[in-house]
Amino acid sequence: MKRYIPVALFALAAFVTPYSVNRVFLHTGIERKMGTVQKIFYFHVPLAWIMMALAVTCGIAAMIQLRRQSRLAEATSIAAGELVLITGLGVLITGPIWGHATWGRAWTWDARQVSTGLLWLIFAAFVLLRRYGAGGSDRLAAALAIFGAIDVPIIYYAVKIWKTTHPTTDVVGSLPPQMWNALWPCLIALVAMSIGLLLVRIRQEQGAMALDDAWIAFDERGAGKRGEVGDA
Amino acid sequence: MLSFGLKSAAEAAPNTGEDQYEPVTGLDQATVQCVRACEAEAAAKTASDYSHVVWAYGVIWSLFAIYGVTLWRRGQAQRADLDALRRRVERG
Amino acid sequence: MTGRARIPIASGLARREGLGFHSGGFAAAASPARSCYNRAVVPLLRQAWLLARNDLRQELRDLELVLTAAFFTVVVLVMFALAFAALPASAHVLAVPGMLWLGVAFAGALTLTRIFDREREADTLRALLTWPVDRVAIYFGKLLVSLSIVLGCGALLMPALALLFPAAQALVARPLESALLLLLGSLAYCAVGTLFAAGLATASGKNVLISVILYPLTSPALIFALVSTRALLEDHPQFPTYLGQLAAVDAVVVVLGAWLFEPVLLGGARKPAAGPSSRTRSRRGEAT
Numbered sequence: 001m002k003r004y005i006p007v008a009l010f011a012l013a014a015f016v017t018p019y020s021v022n023r024v025f026l027h028t029g030i031e032r033k034m035g036t037v038q039k040i041f042y043f044h045v046p047l048a049w050i051m052m053a054l055a056v057t058c059g060i061a062a063m064i065q066l067r068r069q070s071r072l073a074e075a076t077s078i079a080a081g082e083l084v085l086i087t088g089l090g091v092l093i094t095g096p097i098w099g100h101a102t103w104g105r106a107w108t109w110d111a112r113q114v115s116t117g118l119l120w121l122i123f124a125a126f127v128l129l130r131r132y133g134a135g136g137s138d139r140l141a142a143a144l145a146i147f148g149a150i151d152v153p154i155i156y157y158a159v160k161i162w163k164t165t166h167p168t169t170d171v172v173g174s175l176p177p178q179m180w181n182a183l184w185p186c187l188i189a190l191v192a193m194s195i196g197l198l199l200v201r202i203r204q205e206q207g208a209m210a211l212d213d214a215w216i217a218f219d220e221r222g223a224g225k226r227g228e229v230g231d232a
Numbered sequence: 233m234l235s236f237g238l239k240s241a242a243e244a245a246p247n248t249g250e251d252q253y254e255p256v257t258g259l260d261q262a263t264v265q266c267v268r269a270c271e272a273e274a275a276a277k278t279a280s281d282y283s284h285v286v287w288a289y290g291v292i293w294s295l296f297a298i299y300g301v302t303l304w305r306r307g308q309a310q311r312a313d314l315d316a317l318r319r320r321v322e323r324g
Numbered sequence: 325m326t327g328r329a330r331i332p333i334a335s336g337l338a339r340r341e342g343l344g345f346h347s348g349g350f351a352a353a354a355s356p357a358r359s360c361y362n363r364a365v366v367p368l369l370r371q372a373w374l375l376a377r378n379d380l381r382q383e384l385r386d387l388e389l390v391l392t393a394a395f396f397t398v399v400v401l402v403m404f405a406l407a408f409a410a411l412p413a414s415a416h417v418l419a420v421p422g423m424l425w426l427g428v429a430f431a432g433a434l435t436l437t438r439i440f441d442r443e444r445e446a447d448t449l450r451a452l453l454t455w456p457v458d459r460v461a462i463y464f465g466k467l468l469v470s471l472s473i474v475l476g477c478g479a480l481l482m483p484a485l486a487l488l489f490p491a492a493q494a495l496v497a498r499p500l501e502s503a504l505l506l507l508l509g510s511l512a513y514c515a516v517g518t519l520f521a522a523g524l525a526t527a528s529g530k531n532v533l534i535s536v537i538l539y540p541l542t543s544p545a546l547i548f549a550l551v552s553t554r555a556l557l558e559d560h561p562q563f564p565t566y567l568g569q570l571a572a573v574d575a576v577v578v579v580l581g582a583w584l585f586e587p588v589l590l591g592g593a594r595k596p597a598a599g600p601s602s603r604t605r606s607r608r609g610e611a612t
Binding site: 036040047089093098201204222 | 287310313
Binding site: 066067118121122124125128129132133137139140142143144146147148150151154155157158159161162 | 519520523524533539541543544547550576584
């Protein structure tokens with residue numbers, strides 16, 4: 001039963017994505033100031049929300065991992081951390097593409113851009129630590145994830161204050177409700193996609209952990225046998 | 233509105249004498265050029281917008297696709313690992 | 325949580341380890357009548373101070389950390405001066421805060437990679453963890469040590485910058501504010517750094533990762549410090565506000581660091597055999 005949840009989510013995404021694209025491009029007006037390029041908004045903004053949610057998920061899972069020594073929580077934090085990297089990359093690439101068309105410059109040191117970039121760096125450090133850290137660094141990585149999740153608002157606030165010394169650019173003003181409504185199908189599609197990938201990755205990580213344990217048990221048993229033979 | 237004006241001007245042109253042009257009424261040359269320039273700019277903007285949009289959407293979905301492929305390959309490697317373990321257990 | 329695993333073998337072990345503690349402090353901490361007060365702040369700070377004093381005393385004997393950090397600070401300063409000497413004078417106000425805090429960050433990373441070295445080399449961290457000391461006290465002790473060294477580097481940086489760049493006069497002209505700013509900024513940096521340095525010290529010597537972790541993680545604190553420094557240099561009326569925000573970040577980071585120190589070092593409620601990364605590693609090591 002559990003196996004089919006990701007499949008169902010992917011199927012949902014596969015249905016909703018064409019619908020959302022249809023709705024965004026054919027049934028929603030073109031924004032007056034920015035023109036067609038504003039269509040990036042419909043996938044860029046939900047992706048940014050998903051990234052934040054995944055960062056917080058990663059932090060909470062890491063907290064549970066530290067408190068309860070839960071394998072599931074550990075796998076969740078790993079999976080969420082990786083997906084933060086993926087979605088963050090999406091946000092960080094589509095943002096400048098949009099900015100390039102709207103403001104004429106890809107990187108404008110907008111507070112959101114900078115804070116997203118910094119957050120992405122923290123989770124890149126998390127993934128690096130998970131991958132290349134020595135034994136015992138899983139707990140350290142968990143601490144890093146907790147720090148990262150708590151840093152989310154602090155970074156945003158810090159960059160906002162830091163920004164007061166820089167010229168500000170008006171990003172999205174107020175959009176008509178029609179455009180907000182077209183956002184929801186895109187959000188559903190992306191959320192279904194991300195949760196599906198998250199679940200797959202969690203299962204995979206759990207499998208990897210179990211496999212590691214099995215290998216170690218096997219090796220230890222083998223070593224024990226050899227030891228007995230040697231003694232005799 | 234503007235295109236309607238242009239259309240009527242185009243229709244009006246052939247009806248005049250043999251090789252003699254009669255000035256188009258209602259639209260002067262400057263306006264026509266201005267409109268053309270406007271249209272060219274709008275077309276360029278739309279084309280550039282489309283390329284930006286296509287790039288952005290492509291990036292998002294290819295990122296997901298790449299991640300999906302990575303997951304799949306990792307799964308394959310895991311399965312191979314499991315098989316190796318199984319073989320060794322059967323052997324030893 | 326922190327009251328667990330308190331083994332009353334304090335003073336004997338302290339002497340055997342050759343760490344010059346006043347046995348009174350530890351006997352007091354270990355006695356069951358007093359142990360219930362260990363959660364109180366005063367004994368905790370006392371323990372932290374004893375640990376830090378011990379470290380600092382050892383440090384004063386060979387001055388290894390202090391001298392290398394100071395020299396590194398000077399080198400970084402020279403590099404900055406060479407790189408930015410050609411900047412127009414109007415840009416100095418913008419560049420000096422960056423130089424100050426990058427200098428602190430570099431020197432801090434160097435200090436923090438070394439701060440647990442002695443423990444790792446002699447494996448005294450494990451011994452320290454079996455002591456009847458509050459783990460949080462170990463954290464605060466180490467924090468105090470690294471903070472004092474980083475503050476020393478900052479004390480070197482500030483006058484030197486003021487000397488090199490006329491725009492940085494305020495760093496010397498308003499010593500009280502500068503000192504407070506340096507203290508608050510370095511505290512946030514060291515509070516994060518000490519936690520992760522401790523974690524990496526127990527993991528077998530991959531200290532390189534600390535700069536990978538430290539710079540992104542401390543970026544909000546460094547941004548606040550940058551903004552405050554610039555406000556100080558420009559005599560901005562909002563300087564106290566920025567300083568207050570920096571202090572708030574300090575509070576968050578110190579509390580979080582102290583809270584996470586024990587789980588990171590000891591593995592929370594029950595200790596697992598090994599983390600999955602070490603499992604994988606050991607297996608891969610055997611396979612190759």
